[in-house]
Amino acid sequence: MGDTLRTTQRLMRSMEYYFPHLEVVVGENNEKRYRFPNGIFHKLIAFSLDELTAMETAAQKIELMDHEDDAKLVRSAIRKVQALMNPDDRNRIAPDLESILRAEGLIASPGPKRAIPSEHVSVLREAIKGGNVCEIYYTKRDGTKRCEQLHPYGFLYGHRHYLVANNPARRTTPIRKIVLSSIAKVTPTDHLFEMPSDFDLQAYSHQSFGVFFDKVYDVEWVFSEAAAAIAGDFIFHPEQASKLNEDGTLTVRFSASGLQEMAWHLLKWVYRAV
Known part of the structure; x- marks a missing residue:
């Protein structure tokens, strides 16, 4: 009992020290009650x-x-x-x-933007939280319509916004990305799924330069001396390793898929070096 009393007294002294505005109210039988004055939490x-x-x-x-x-x-x-x-x-x-x-202003990316129905995102978020399998109708890149029963895992946001989902019926590449603006309808079902404990959305996104996944390559880019100063300010991949060489060039190394997107991106640097 003595230890409990001393502990309580020590805690109350700490309260009085850290909260000097604390009010002490003495009640019946000399019992003390503590309260915060009105408006003190604003402070x-x-x-x-x-x-x-x-x-x-x-x-x-x-x-x-x-x-x-x-x-x-x-x-x-x-x-x-x-x-x-x-x-x-x-x-x-x-x-x-x-x-x-x-x-302070923010510069919007130029060019047209495709509308994303907010109700689809809301339904998918609820399905992700509840682990509900969804029936999703969407348009593929070649224009054909498709309906699949998918396990929604999360979203990837960038130049385009994607739903990352798993179709366990597919033997190869069951995890896929669907452009959010291409989704026409989302219907959650009563069937439940469990996301694999080893799936990590960030790690999944780091596998590719851009959004297309294929064979992973060990990539090495060498920027000329003229472009090195600018390239040194960029992060091309979250797991890149950069080295400024003695001749003034810059070497950037990382592992990822998406060689076509890398080629599209590197074309921009041809003009920087001129």
Whole structure:
């Protein structure tokens, strides 16, 4: 009993030290009760101008990736954060936040964008969380229509956005990518699946330069001295190894599939070297 009492007293002294605004109320039989004054949590939870700016910038970036629904959710979270702030702090930060956001812009990728029905993404997310097999109708790259019973594993976002799913009925390459904008209908079923414990979406995406998967090659790129300075600022693959050579050239090595996409990408560097 003595150890328990001393432990309690030590904890209460710590509370009084870290929370000096803590109020002590003495009740019947000299019992002490502790409470936080109204409004004290506004002082305990503080959000900086930089944090709010980063959140709004994140919402803008998500919008540029054609995820308007997700951007709305982020902005909803921002409003909740601002509601938690001390009113004086919120009013003080507001003008600076508006000024910074006007001064920082994001460049949208040029060219047309294909619409992604948000309801499809919502249904697929629920299926991923619940482990539900989905019947998915989509259009293949050659224009033919297809319907498959798939196990949705996740999404890959980039120049195009993809659903990564498994079709256990396929003996070769059961895991595949489907362009989200090509999906016409998603119907979840009552059948359940279990994602393999050894499947990692990030590791899967790192297998390829781009989105097409085939044989994995040990790749070595050598950039001329004229292009090396610029190429050194780029990350071409998450697991690349870079080396600046004595002659001023730059060597980049990594392992991945997708030789055709590598060739398309490297064509851009021909003009940088000229």
